[in-house]
Amino acid sequence: MISFTEENYLKIIYKLSAETENEISTNAVAELTQTKAASVTDMLRKLSEKQLVSYQKYQGVRLTKKGENLALQVIRKHRLWEVFLVNKLGFNWDEVHEIAEELEHINSDELVQRLDEFLGFPQCDPHGDPIPDSNGRMPELGYKNLSDIGENQTVIMMGVSQHSTNFLQYLAKIGLSLGVSINVIEVNDFDKSLTIKIGGNASSFISYEVAKSLLVKVF
Amino acid sequence: MISFTEENYLKIIYKLSAETENEISTNAVAELTQTKAASVTDMLRKLSEKQLVSYQKYQGVRLTKKGENLALQVIRKHRLWEVFLVNKLGFNWDEVHEIAEELEHINSDELVQRLDEFLGFPQCDPHGDPIPDSNGRMPELGYKNLSDIGENQTVIMMGVSQHSTNFLQYLAKIGLSLGVSINVIEVNDFDKSLTIKIGGNASSFISYEVAKSLLVKVF
DNA sequence: ATATTTTTTTAGGTTAGCCTAAAATTTATA
């Protein structure tokens, strides 16, 4: 049996692994779990004994196939519940993360299966993140980061790769939401900031930092 | 803050309190929590310090107003989730208890509020149990036990006061489900067993034990 | 290459929630 806490560690290691090829450091995990490095070391030893991660002391950690599958199932549940909260209960996309953090640990394959069906087998969550299937396969959505789009191209906003309430509220303020079209007018040479037109309105200015966190579909 | 485990204790003490005017014994709690009496004693002391129960050692326990309110909110969540599982996800009424035991501990007033609305403000769960409102008030449904119905009366089955899978499957086998009409043909004098007609079909025989667990509406 | 800084681990401790065994109290029975 795998505990609530262990599931969280796996999920966090999975997320960190998506950003690098290298082993994940103890400190990086500690930061996201909001614990101290010493606690992480304890847990890594335990997860290693359960064959959910491969870990040699001082050498960082990575998920085993088994650990990755478990992490993907937790992510699947998290994202399905987010779809439920937004599409069925009418929550805003910046309000669902905390609740989904709790719901993702409910244990019932039958429940997940039926929830998926009830929601119409969604491919992605309200932030545009792909939802893994019951075998842990991620759908290939082919989205790009807005920061990789050249001048004069027009794209559709499909998601975000950062979920802080702050960030989502900033997007709302400048008029960015899922489905709007974004026209890249100018890419600034030295800091990669962008001048864009949102849904045909007056042009806006966004930083490279923000552009990196926006997922868009190109035609 | 109140923990998962504390919530379970409160819920169990609430249920036991519904069956008696007296203080609840340590052993009774231990049986339902599936723990040992010594563990219950520990927890009762803790709940008492938090003013959720009134407890004097060797004298049993009862909920304070504060403890009762918390218990009612947990029960509210449990029953709302059961409605969701049956009405929206298509589960059978004998499959939902375990899952609702987990869901009932999800913490978000906003979620409960929206779920209630999404379900159409149901008055009772799939077993016919009343759902307390957000102030902890139980709707008065006025159901009676089938064991209190006299000969020649016809009633409608509205619920059960026992939720074991065994029992629910027995009911399914003899053709008893919510909404069917029950005609009491004969009440046996010495063991109070009943001969009944279910939905106008051939007559069936049920024990007093079973009749006590069936909730019915009289016209 | 050595010294310094940073990262990670170990050692030992805490709390929540459980346990067993023994002691205290209450209840039932002779």
Next chain:
DNA sequence: TATAAATTTTAGGCTAACCTAAAAAAATAT
């Protein structure tokens, strides 16, 4: 009403998941 039986509590321990402080290893800088 005294004794036996049942219930409940106390005492002392365990495990999971955390902590701090100190030690060990790795990375960085001189």
